[in-house]
Amino acid sequence: MPSKIRLHVEHALGAGQTLPLDASQAHYLFGVMRKGAGDVIEVFDGRSGGWDAEVVEAGKKRGVLRVLEQVRPQQDPPDLWLLFAPIKRARTDFIVEKAAEMGAARICPVLTDFTNSERVRRDRLQAHAVEAAEQCGGTFVPPVAEVAKLGAVLDAWPPERRVMFCDEALAGRGTVLSRGPGPVAPWAVLIGPEGGFSDAERQRLANLPQAHPVSLGPRILRADTAAVAALTLWQTTLGDWA
Template sequence: MIRLHVTPDLTPGAAVAPTLDQSRYLTQVMRLKLGDALLVFNGRDGEWRATIAEVLKKGVILKLEDQVRPQTLGPDLDLIVAVVKKSRVETIVEKAAELGARRVRLTITRRTNVEHVRLDRLDAIAIEAAEQTGRLDVPAIEDPAKLDTLLDSWDPARRLMFCDETGGAPVASAITEPGPWAILIGPEGGFAPEERDRLRALPFTTAVSLGPRVLRADTAAIAAMTLWQAVVGDWER
């Protein structure tokens, strides 16, 4: 069944107006008609069954019927990734949503050579991935911030899995606590020596290896999240 992310509160019998683009998707792409059913969620109130109650010239109106799943959240995992080229950042955001990350935090390192991102585009990608995967929340996408700034304000209660291309412990043996966690992926050129030294000296950081091959940022992000999920994530649920 079609799933749609909406922003209004979800309560029994409420009328919800999707955006114009969403309405066009429902009626022109998916060919839904008056009375047809779909699922909606907003990241706060669980998942609800809704029906198309009105078809207007500029949009549709949905009527909420009943809640089919209560609100739940996935594992408390942040993915922190140095900004890379547009297509790779978009892939990273999409796969982070699919793999259950709660937040994607973009960062600027010494060797980052791309600083401009379209957050509205990344938000749309995250929403679409959440709709398709069945999750009940959408990962937050945060504005790029300098790596030093992130580390200066770090909450030490959150462990940081630092993926170091120069070597580290295997993920399975290095990750021994359930969380909360963050995964840090560097730029295509790797971390600068002073960044690596600072990261390795922090008490909340665990340096890990993703194997003998040098991975691109998007591949590294997918591999790291997959390994983390296999060890302490929610795949066993």
């Protein structure tokens, strides 16, 4: 049996509730996926798990669903932020999609000294995060923050949040990430741009008590590859893959 179509909605969910669909949702369900009245899909709002919902009205530009019952509980990710410098558009989209799939709780584009791409449309990246959650079976959609300068982000860095600083200059060496006793503290993963971090940024991070420089292996990775590698390392050591 093919997997059920999943759709993220903004409305809070509960049994018996009706959900109006906007034009893009109606086009996707009824024009692209060829669903009609009586078909059942799964919906989620990012807060209350996954719910079966039946199509009760299907039109070209609108539609209505009726919520039936909860089919999966809410599963929130660990308290992990991903900070990354935007790169080329398609590769930035890739980073956001994989971060959503791999369990980042917040996605934060940051401008570093060597960032080459400064044009970031938060709404487009948020849509990619939603689509990734729909495709991977998740019930949580990580918010995408507005792009900000790395220096400003570090100026306001929360004292309780540690940051896994992935520096290409440490290829083949650097601190080993390990899990200690007790609950895992809030963390962030920081990935630099294609040109790496500047000396000033490295010094700033070296002076940040919460920073943990980590090597991602003996080879220098592309920024999008590094994001996936770093999230994998963190999740398997400290996260919900451990």
